[in-house]
Amino acid sequence: MIRVLLADDQAMVRGALATVLGLENDIEVVGQVGSGDEVVAAARETRPDVALLDVQMPGKDGLEAAADLRAALPSCRVIICTTFGRPGYLARAMAAGAAGFVVKDAPPEQLVEAVRRVHSGLRVVDPALAAESLATGASPLTGRERDVLREAEDGSTVADIARALHLSEGTVRNHLSAAIGKTGARTRAEAVRVAEERGWL
Structure with a gap:
């Protein structure tokens, strides 16, 4: 059995x-x-x-x-x-x-x-x-970039994301900017959508 x-x-x-x-x-x-x-x-x-x-x-x-x-x-x-x-x-x-x-x-x-x-x-x-x-191909996102995008899914502000992940707001902005670039998106919401559709989140 x-x-x-x-x-x-x-x-x-x-x-x-x-x-x-x-x-x-x-x-x-x-x-x-x-x-x-x-x-x-x-x-x-x-x-x-x-x-x-x-x-x-x-x-x-x-x-x-x-x-x-x-x-x-x-x-x-x-x-x-x-x-x-x-x-x-x-x-x-x-x-x-x-x-x-x-x-x-x-x-x-x-x-x-x-x-x-x-x-x-x-x-x-x-x-x-x-x-x-x-x-x-493989996901281009780092673990931190993935974390930041996940937190951004519900429309959280940079300050909210920074608090949730215990990061500075500048670091969050850097990770968001990198993730937007790697997904070929224009906005953070679009980056979240692209990453979700490809199974990277």
């Missing part, structure tokens, strides 16, 4: 995934959680062979949760399953130790096959996304 842990913040999606996987004779869903913060504790409790993680969840996102899970339970193989097939997400997922990356609009049989293949030691990546990721 392949033991699977599901992490997705949408209960309906989580339930649908559990139903699809539960129809298979060789797969058992042993746990379900709704946030990235719950993944490691649930995995320690249920000892899954494969964890299926969404990217965008409350608390830690699926990419952070994947890295934590790989550190806590190296035997558990991780598949990122997301609505957002963004090239930057794929690169970050692989860096976090994920063995698979599939999009939610793939046919159910592809998801089932991905679980089996990853469990058997193979890597599974959506081919169209892999091609796009190679074409787009």
